[in-house]
Amino acid sequence: MSLSIDEVKHIARLARVNLSDAEVTWMHDQLASILDHFEMLSEIDTDEVPPTAQSFELTNVDRPDIAGASIARDSALAGAPRQEDGYYRVRAVLD
Amino acid sequence: MTTTTDPTDKYEVVIGLEVHCQLRTQSKMFSDCPRDYFDREPNTLIDPVTLGLPGTLPVINEQAVSYTILAGLALGCRIPEFAKFDRKNYPYPDLPKGYQITQYDQPFCLDGEVAINADGRERTVRLERIHLEEDTGRLLHRDDGGKGYSLIDFNRAGVPLMELVTKPDLHTSEEAVVFLRYLRQIFRYTGVSDSDLEKGSFRCDANISLRTHGAQELGAKVEIKNMNSFRSVQRAIEFEIIRQAAVLDAGGTVEQETRGFVDGTGETVSQRSKEGAHDYRYFPEPDLPPLRIETAMVDELRASLPELPRARAARFESAYGLSRDEARTLTETRQRAEDYEAAVTLVGDLDLASTVAHWLIGDIAGRINELGRADAELIDTGITPKHIAQLVQLVDEGTITASTAKDVLGFAFDSGDLPETIVEEQNLKQVTDVHAIKDIVVTIIENNPKAVDDYRGGKESAIKFLVGQVMRETKGRTDPNSAADLIKTTIDS
DSSP states (O other), X not given: OOOOHXXXXXXXXXXXXXXXXXXXXHHHHHHHHHHHHXXXXXXXXXXXXXXXXXXXXXXXXXEOOOOOOOOOHHHHHHTSSOEETTEEEEEOOOO | OOOOSOHHHHEXXXXXXXXXEEOOOSBOSSXXXXXXXXXXXXXXXXXXXXXXXXXXXXXXXXXXXXXXXXXXXXXXXXXXXXXXXXXXXXOOTTSTXXXXXXXXXXXXXXXXXXXXXXXXXXXXXXXXXXXXXXXXXXXXXEEEXXXXXXXXXXXXXXXEEEEEEEOSXXXXXXXXXXXXXXXHHHHHHTTSOOOOTTTTSEEEEEEXXXXXXXXXSOOOOXXXXXXXXXXXXXXXXXXXXXXXXXXXXXXXXXXXXXXXXETTTTEEEEOXXXXXXXXXXXXXXXXXXXXXXXXXXXXXXXXXXXXXXXXXXXXXXXXXXXXXXXXXXXXXXXXXXXXXXXXXXXXXXXXXXXXXXXHIIIIIHHHHHHTTOTTOOGGGGXXXXXXXXXXXXXXXXXXXXXXXXXXXHHHHHHHOOOHHHHHHHTTOOOBOOHHHHHHHHHHHHHHXXXXXXXXXXXXXXXXXXXXXXXXXXXXXXXXHHHHHHHHHHHHHO
């Protein structure tokens, strides 16, 4: 198996998702099966294929420098768990 | 660990700089959210892209790309044919996406070279690269009775930010400051950035290491942050050189770390490193197709480059007969250079080009300084190149005296009126008509018998006193030389 239970708990913590032990096992089986599935890709010989980050052959997609409008602060902050004086409030962050 | 000797006797100082500069676009780097956040309330310049809301996609601001390439061309960089953006992942809430869009291995500008004159000699500073990225939000750290928390303002997040990295080619604090001043001048000349250190649109980090002279390997590199003025850059580098030299002298090793400069104490202090080693897991930004930089575009940008300060100063010296210092002063900002040339063109007489320079560097520069704004220009004094041209011409034609001209300039600053109008309305024309001042001269001779006797007794300087009286009486409208002649002939007759 390519994935450990501890790794699943770690990923859940990073994603801020609370999982019960049963859910961890359930997610573990699913994630592991997906990873194993993708392992199949490594069977293909890609030595002669240059790496790419894009599967569309697009280049130079840009826009003119024209300013639109800001969205209202109240509506932006409405989705935040905590706010203060027009700022988003988060737990202490060290520089 | 007293180091009374100069540490550079023993060690070679190696400095590399990283400069971040905000571009002067209308909108942000990847969305049409307005860019200029100066003096704006927190979180009032934000949009779904800035906030990294699900489902949003970035789109490249073409002006930001042009500005970056323009700056690169002005600094002698090579513009590769392909460029792309990458994701730099880091768990820090100043960017809500959890990553910063930047450029990793294919930036817009590579190499480059800048000539500077510092510590009395010419040096070349090589540039490694210039890339484009998005600025981050601003965090404020608050204390809530022991338990701290942070507040976030995303106005700055997503502002186009150009990062320039030099090779480790600098060796003294003065070189670093001269180089940074030159960079700022170029960014302003090309119009890509207002590069204001106080507003944070021009920021600098320095990497400093010491090695014994002749050593091949570089010493451990210390990165210095939080330098918010050219003066701080100088003080931080000087402090750091002495600190590292003391560590090495004591037989220790310099730790590779990030240190922050503290303005109040003039010292650098170790900054707690973010947990774990930096692993930004860079990968090509999947939401932004790569860019192919066409030669035609680069040529067009190169053609649009303004004449840069060094070239312009050299031309001012040869074309207008200015001294090196005058030429340098007049080309310090692009606007000043253009105001000067506009005035010279309006005067239309190259022999008066240095007179125009003297007005701009003298009385007018004085007035600009009085405004107390670092970015003040001629226009802010209320006058234009046309005012200067008229003033110079009025003196040259003999319509007004040089001393009247200073007064006229003062009136022009206050009213904005053109010198010709001021001279006309206030009747300031020089009195050249001998008969018109003859009566005044006679009266002054009658009222000052002692000075007249002194003059008759061979004391030439007595004439100066009498001329002064005439000037006062005519409110400076008389040419002092013709007044002196008239006084002499009147007394002698």
